[in-house]
Amino acid sequence: QVQLVQSGAEVKKPGASVKVSCKAAGYTFTGHYMHWVRQAPGQGLEWMGWINPNSGDTNNAHKFQGRVTMTRDTSINTAYMELSGLTSDDTAVYYCARDSQRLPNYYYQMDVWGVGTTVTVSS
Amino acid sequence: EIVLTQSPATLSLSPGERASLSCRASQSVSTYLAWYQQKPGQAPRLLIYDASNRASGIPARFSGSGSGTDFTLTISSLEPEDFAVYYCQQRNNWPTTFGPGTKVEIK
Numbered sequence: 001q002v003q004l005v006q007s008g009a010e011v012k013k014p015g016a017s018v019k020v021s022c023k024a025a026g027y028t029f030t031g032h033y034m035h036w037v038r039q040a041p042g043q044g045l046e047w048m049g050w051i052n053p054n055s056g057d058t059n060n061a062h063k064f065q066g067r068v069t070m071t072r073d074t075s076i077n078t079a080y081m082e083l084s085g086l087t088s089d090d091t092a093v094y095y096c097a098r099d100s101q102r103l104p105n106y107y108y109q110m111d112v113w114g115v116g117t118t119v120t121v122s123s
Numbered sequence: 124e125i126v127l128t129q130s131p132a133t134l135s136l137s138p139g140e141r142a143s144l145s146c147r148a149s150q151s152v153s154t155y156l157a158w159y160q161q162k163p164g165q166a167p168r169l170l171i172y173d174a175s176n177r178a179s180g181i182p183a184r185f186s187g188s189g190s191g192t193d194f195t196l197t198i199s200s201l202e203p204e205d206f207a208v209y210y211c212q213q214r215n216n217w218p219t220t221f222g223p224g225t226k227v228e229i230k
Contacts, residue, residue: 044210100169107172111179
């Protein structure tokens with residue numbers, strides 16, 4: 001069964017960093033780009049960036065450049081998203097989502113999603 | 124950055140009725156538009172890609188149409204499980220962007 005298993009909820013103080021993990025199962029982890037999308041409470045979806053699990057290459061939205069780091073560990077089929085300099089505006093559910101296309105293509109179409117990781121930033 | 128506008132914000136309908144949801148782009152996105160469904164407490168689910176192609180396992184009552192700047196998601200006859208929020212997404216221009224969503228609620 002194809003699935004993405006994300007790490008549990010986090011509570012962080014302003015200025016801290018958070019690292020969310022996303023473990024892939026049921027498919028070849030290095031065969032699909034992985035996207036990160038977040039959703040603030042009661043709000044819409046916001047694309048943060050992607051990682052190519054095969055090469056480790058990343059591409060992030062301008063809004064997050066300098067604050068987000070996407071990495072992967074192919075030995076355990078896991079992608080990570082670390083966000084630093086947290087503020088209350090970063091309170092959101094963070095999703096990892098698989099790109100629907102097999103490498104080398106990527107279409108920004110997300111066909112498999114994790115259940116989300118709630119990150120709360122509060123003093 | 125391409126801005127997507129969805130209308131209406133909320134659609135109140137009864138089971139069995141037809142739903143038409145609109146997504147308008149601030150500039151042409153060709154046919155590189157997708158639709159997602161999201162239920163409370165759940166992750167989004169890909170319904171339609173490239174404007175009119177149903178994703179794997181999506182029932183035939185869901186259909187998409189449009190090109191350029193104007194797109195429509197149609198649900199031919201609403202089932203109880205279809206009441207949810209629907210988002211459109213464009214991938215024609217970087218960065219990919221999502222619309223604000225349309226909530227389909229039970230009347």
